[in-house]
Amino acid sequence: MSLARRICVTGLGNGVALGLALGLAGPVSAQQIGATTVVKNDVSRLKGAQKNSLAEGDTVFRDEAVQTGADSLAKLVFLDQTNLSIGPNARIALSQYVYSDERPAGKVALNLLKGTYRFVTGDLDKKAYEIKTPVATIGVRGTVFDVWTTGARSVITLVDGEVRVCTRQASPQACLTLDQPGAVAIVTAGGVSPARPGSATRFSFGGYCGANPGLCTPTRFSEKGSGPQPAAFAALCGR
Template identity: 40%
Template sequence: MNLRFWLFPTLLAVVACVAPCAQAQTRVGEAVVIQNEVVRVAASTTPINVGDSMLRDETVRTGADSAARFVMADSTNLSLGPSATLKLDRTVFNDEHSYRDVAIRMTTGAFRFVTGHSEKTAYKITTPLATIGVRGTTLDILSQRGRSVVVLQDGAASVCTTSRQCVQLTQPGDTAVIVSAGGKVSITKANTPPWTFAANCAASAGLCSVNQYAGASPTITPAVNDDGMLCGR
């Protein structure tokens, strides 16, 4: 066989394989606050630093006494408290600065979620016990073993169990508490939150600020000199 005729289709196959692999590493946001140990979890763990990309379909984890905030391409702000694990299950872009479909799984820990510029129906947030639909919202979310707490800070949200029991959060302070016990999952609504993300905000500078994707000023604890802007990297 002529070697040139064998090599050419082989090289084409390699290029065709590499393109989807590169595409799978789509940048969907950026780390703007990193305190202590924050890692991305794959076959191995790698540290995340201020300015690093948040990638499609990745899992992020904070250590004890650690925290992080990410700004996504549509200006959604995601804050994580200590010992938290978050997975971007799905991100489908509508255009450069909005999503048609974004699914975020908050597996364990404390979170604050502030919606960005995408249509509110594009967002789907889940914990192991609940599914959360948002309508222009700031939410505090706590995911623990056998318990999830969702506190509305602004906007409105619908919180449902996996068996489709739902409550509507419409006023600041409205809270959904989902509990799994004895093989049954129940949901209750309260007007006085048993918990909020506020303590994490007080403990970490910049953790609960809200930035637009094009105008976020990355900060780190301890502080470093970093004048880079999100759109300038």
Template identity: 40%
Template sequence: MHRRFLSSVILLALSLPASAEQSIGNAASVEKDVQGTTGGHSARLSAGDGVYFDEVLTTGADSRAKLAFADRTTMQMGPSSRVKLDSFVYSGGSGVGFNAAKGAFRFVSSSGEHKPYEVKTPTATIGVRGTIFAARVLSGGRTDAVIYSGAIEVCDTAGVCRTLDRPCTFVTVTSAGISEAKTVGKNDWSFDKACKGAPPPSDQGALPPPGGPVPPLPGGSEAPFNWGGPTIGITFGPTIGDGSFADPVPMNGAAFAGGLKLGYMLPIWANIVGGFETDFQYRSEIGGSTNSHGTTSGSRPGYIGTARVKLGYAFDRFLVYGTGGFAYGHIVAPTSFSGPNVIGPAYSVGTSVNNPFLPGWTVGAGVSYALTRNISVNAEYLYIKLAHDYPLYNTSAALYSVPVCNISGMHSIRFGVNLSFSPSDILPANGGR
């Protein structure tokens, strides 16, 4: 309801400076989870809501939408699809423009007064004037374009173009170039069955009635996996010390760590995904070592946590990412020490008085694999470094507690199991914007 109110306000403001948001169409029909992001604000789209310049529209894994634009273009979005409505094309008087990052789309525009527009993907540009066609964008930016009526010109990034003007022909565009035009076969992709013996759908187009089941993508093709949304999971694995104590004696023993994590991932463009993750783990004792300076015992058990940004590249169900950010936890320092050169030339022994909890930093990388739409597994490596510190020790060399130099570093290898949610999993089925 509040989005419809916003749409009315924007229409009244069209006479004001061009910096105000302007509606360029509306959602003719919406099935399940369809999100719109504009001006840094995301909200769920409902039938009748306006859509705007530079808005990014995203459909969930079981969702579809049909949009009707002021220039008489209609667009259908298949499941797990993402498109940006470009303002520079529309405001320049040439019709609405589309930047399709992933998924499946069907476009219908009329001849006559309809103005030309463009559909852009990571590997292709499709020029359109008065026609019906469909496009699909897969992992790696591969683009398939199918013509149903009229004509389109499809160009790759090197400027090599193909014209499709015969119904039920298609081309494929990848980073390596563009294919020759071919007739759609029974195993080739098509948004609907118009090229496979069934009557072509009307412009009212192929959306199921509200509440009905959403059909899969036609042609036996699976939509690219959507890595967006919140996640909760468990994380566990070995931790190896990379610290030193006193003069110095290494703290390089092994430990086990495990705990919980929370995160949120957001598709940025094409196959690039970014997000945030935080975790909190219990860490067992990290073993000490011995050298010519002396001998150290293992550390006390403690807790370790991180809060990190993540940036990755998705190969459909595989996600490779780098990560880094803030860390915190208990230091890696021995509970006791002994030796002739630990805190001075004389032989001494000591026991710890405190177990400081300190800030630090972390950096690493990992890989995730989606087993299902909601469950994924991952493995990652993190290097964690806590602040340089001087914990206190009672020693045989002094009557009072002595601060001793300590450096706390850790190599952490982590395995995780994650449960992901889409907005449709946590919002009411009939929630509005």
């Protein structure tokens, strides 16, 4: 069998089972890397000049972008079980994705171009994740963190674990490690600094979660046809 990994997704929205497969045999023109588990209002995929609406349970692919409109929300779950929740008026580029059960190393590269997000680490080694905004790079250490980013400034809030936040400008590059829940880094092209207590620039994605609990509940793909489930109750195909 030439498939490195096959994850079964069932019961998503219309109840149709999806097989998410990552091939080893050669180049893949549209590599499937995950699926939507939450879609509220206006959520679209962008590929070149093409724009198509996304629904709950739709597959997402490498080298495309996902965009949300006003009053819109989405959640993506990737093959390695990374969870990415997306707030209104956001746009993310799914730049690179390499993952399989048969290879110990992988790569996830995401560009958070604008908007608000919550990122929950998946099963890959922490060094495999490359998260960028227009002004920041975020080094993942086994982590949950929130991001609010514009073209000129990014605000990163640690929810759990640890992250290292650096400016994208390599010379001179400034970095700040967040290792306490609630710690905040503010990044611009000129540098990175911690947020002052009570600062209006502090941000939490949690405000979107109350009315949309599935948006912020860690989700894994279920093997047995019950759809995405909380992490403690789910299993992977082949495990």
